[in-house]
Amino acid sequence: MLNNKTILITGGTGSFGRRFIKTFIDKKIKVKKLIVFSRDELKQFEMQKTYSTEKYKFLRYFIGDIRDKERLKFAFRDVDIVVHAAALKQVPTAEYNPIEFVKTNIIGAQNILEASIESPKISKVLALSTDKAVSPLNFYGATKLCSDKLFLSANAIKGDQEIKFSILRYGNVMMSRGSVIPSFLNTKEKEFKVTTKDMTRFSLTLDQSIEAALFAIDKMHGGEIFIPKAKSYKILDLAKSIDFKKKIKIIGKRPGEKINETLIPNTEVDNTYENENYYIVMSFNKKLKITGFKKVDKYFSYTSDKNNFFSIKELKKLIIDQLKISE
Numbered sequence: 001m002l003n004n005k006t007i008l009i010t011g012g013t014g015s016f017g018r019r020f021i022k023t024f025i026d027k028k029i030k031v032k033k034l035i036v037f038s039r040d041e042l043k044q045f046e047m048q049k050t051y052s053t054e055k056y057k058f059l060r061y062f063i064g065d066i067r068d069k070e071r072l073k074f075a076f077r078d079v080d081i082v083v084h085a086a087a088l089k090q091v092p093t094a095e096y097n098p099i100e101f102v103k104t105n106i107i108g109a110q111n112i113l114e115a116s117i118e119s120p121k122i123s124k125v126l127a128l129s130t131d132k133a134v135s136p137l138n139f140y141g142a143t144k145l146c147s148d149k150l151f152l153s154a155n156a157i158k159g160d161q162e163i164k165f166s167i168l169r170y171g172n173v174m175m176s177r178g179s180v181i182p183s184f185l186n187t188k189e190k191e192f193k194v195t196t197k198d199m200t201r202f203s204l205t206l207d208q209s210i211e212a213a214l215f216a217i218d219k220m221h222g223g224e225i226f227i228p229k230a231k232s233y234k235i236l237d238l239a240k241s242i243d244f245k246k247k248i249k250i251i252g253k254r255p256g257e258k259i260n261e262t263l264i265p266n267t268e269v270d271n272t273y274e275n276e277n278y279y280i281v282m283s284f285n286k287k288l289k290i291t292g293f294k295k296v297d298k299y300f301s302y303t304s305d306k307n308n309f310f311s312i313k314e315l316k317k318l319i320i321d322q323l324k325i326s327e
Contacts, residue, residue: 001218004032006121008079010066010112011086012036013043015176016128019206020083020213021051021059034058037075038086039065066108072115076122083213084112084127084151087144091132094140095255105143106150113154113165122163126216127151129169129225131202131261131304138256148225155222155284164222167283171202171230171261171304173209175322180235184242185319191247192239199235200260200304204228205322215278223284227263229277232307233315241315264302272296 009017017036024034036059038044044061053059064071066086076082087105088094094101109127116122129148132141154165175181180201184192204212212228219226239248253259264272264279271282273293279302280293310318 002081002214003030005080006033006035006078007031007081007083008035008037008062008075009083009085010037011084013038013040013047014085015173015206016085016209016213018047018051019210020085023207023210023214024058025051025056031058033060033078035060035062035075035079037062037064037066039063066111067103069111069115072111073118076115076119079119079122080124081217082112082116082122082125083217084109084125087128087147089130089140091138091140091256092254094138094143098139101139101143105140106146109147109150113151116163116165117154117158117161124217124220125151125154125163125165126213126220127165127167128213129167131169131171131263132258133169134262134265137258140256152223152225152283164220166216166220166222167225168213168216169225169227169263170204170209170212171232171263172204174203174205174318176206180238181242181319181322184239191249192243193249193251194235194239195251195253195257196259197236197248197250198259200232200307200309201235202230202261202263202304202307203233203310204230205318207325212278221285221288223282225281225283227279227281227302229274229279231310232304233310237310237312238315241312241319244312260303260305262301262303264300266299266301269296269298269300272300 009020041063051059062075064075088101116125130144133144133148136142136145148167151165172179216226268281271286273280273290274296275293
């Protein structure tokens with residue numbers, strides 16, 4: 001599927017991008033080029049200390065901002081597949097800096113799809129999304145919902161060009177930068193600060209997110225939303241798994257924060273299918289038959305509070321394992 005292909009990943013210096021590159025190296029996937037596209041030269045400089053172009057001849061580093069369509073068009077020359085991981089993501093930050101989130105998450109998405117359609121070689125574009133884009137309560141989720149709609153609608157405006165646009169939607173990624181687990185692990189305070197004791201979240205590992213991305217790239221026909229099946233955790237269980245003795249202080253919900261998250265609302269069940277490991281929402285090619293998938297029940301929804309949960313013991317082991325991997 002990926003042999004001799006040129007792949008570009010936006011936001012390539014983030015947690016997902018770094019693990020994406022590591023996966024290609026570990027699995028010896030023989031791509032023609034893997035281009036890291038991001039706007040932070042320091043992160044690229046630091047990243048090249050681990051993944052240098054001298055050692056890994058297929059790697060390229062490309063400074064650019066998805067807000068700049070002309071730069072994207074230049075970067076997309078000879079690219080076959082685009083994985084769009086760049087975004088502004090912090091929920092509280094979005095509430096106080098909404099215009100910046102519009103420029104990156106919405107206009108940036110528009111730039112990517114337009115530059116992709118104008119590129120003669122690109123055949124697949126996979127955009128990463130989030131559970132916060134479903135029935136969004138916060139501004140970040142609203143921008144990601146707009147982004148998702150743009151990418152899905154691109155399948156209708158591409159004309160005769162052989163290019164496909166799909167979405168990969170999932171919840172929290174363990175150990176990703178800015179997420180709750182590193183925050184709890186690195187806190188110097190005598191207590192864990194928890195916004196609300198009833199909070200639940202979907203969770204998957206970085207490796208699982210990469211596996212889901214590769215699955216989506218392989219299976220996409222254009223217009224699908226791929227959702228990997230993942231377990232949930234309770235925020236109090238997470239805190240206890242890190243330090244059972246540390247006190248927990250409830251500080252109240254942050255602006256735009258949900259208590260529970262949704263990956264598939266009941267309103268999407270008419271076009272939702274599942275197999276053992278994934279759900280697929282057929283948002284565009286609704287009549288397409290998917291081999292190995294069956295339709296979900298009409299009463300189905302996929303929410304973090306009505307799901308299989310990690311135990312405290314499982315969470316503790318998972319965190320230890322993930323820390324070993326990241327060393």
